[in-house]
Amino acid sequence: MSLANLKLPVKNKKGKRLGRGTGSGTGKTAGRGHKGAGQRAGKKTPYAGFRGGNLPLARVLPKRGFTPLKRKEYQIVNLSDIERKLKAGEKVNPEVLKKLNLIKDDKKLIKILAKTDGKFTKKLFFKANKFSAKAKELIEAAGGKIECLAR
Numbered sequence: 001m002s003l004a005n006l007k008l009p010v011k012n013k014k015g016k017r018l019g020r021g022t023g024s025g026t027g028k029t030a031g032r033g034h035k036g037a038g039q040r041a042g043k044k045t046p047y048a049g050f051r052g053g054n055l056p057l058a059r060v061l062p063k064r065g066f067t068p069l070k071r072k073e074y075q076i077v078n079l080s081d082i083e084r085k086l087k088a089g090e091k092v093n094p095e096v097l098k099k100l101n102l103i104k105d106d107k108k109l110i111k112i113l114a115k116t117d118g119k120f121t122k123k124l125f126f127k128a129n130k131f132s133a134k135a136k137e138l139i140e141a142a143g144g145k146i147e148c149l150a151r
Contacts (some may be wrong), residue, residue, distance in 0.1 A: 077110060094107075112130070125145045
């Protein structure tokens with residue numbers, strides 16, 4: 001026997017016997033209290049957010065902001081990270097970025113940003129969904145090419 005073979009013990013505890021006289025501790029109202037929906041058979045509480053007839057919490061809390069339905073979330077990659085991990089003349093596409101652990105998912109949208117030490121010197125060929133204006137400028141100044149993938 002090892003820790004892997006152990007099983008939880010089976011619980012043989014019987015449930016409370018409700019409504020069996022005043023001496024049992026759960027007689028008369030059977031722990032349901034007096035009057036109201038919780039006391040009646042079939043329905044304990046109306047719904048999950050019910051607060052005993054008070055205004056539900058979802059309606060009490062203020063509503064803030066706006067959530068767009070078709071929000072585009074980009075995985076961000078900085079030029080400094082790419083320059084550190086690749087040699088000149090290589091291609092930069094979603095598969096390569098995934099292999100280098102610069103992005104988590106090669107199926108999601110990718111945006112290249114120009115966060116560098118002020119210079120970008122390697123001639124690379126980029127394929128991504130979006131580029132910042134500064135990143136485009138630095139890549140083209142270094143002799144690289146840009147191709148925007150379909151979104």
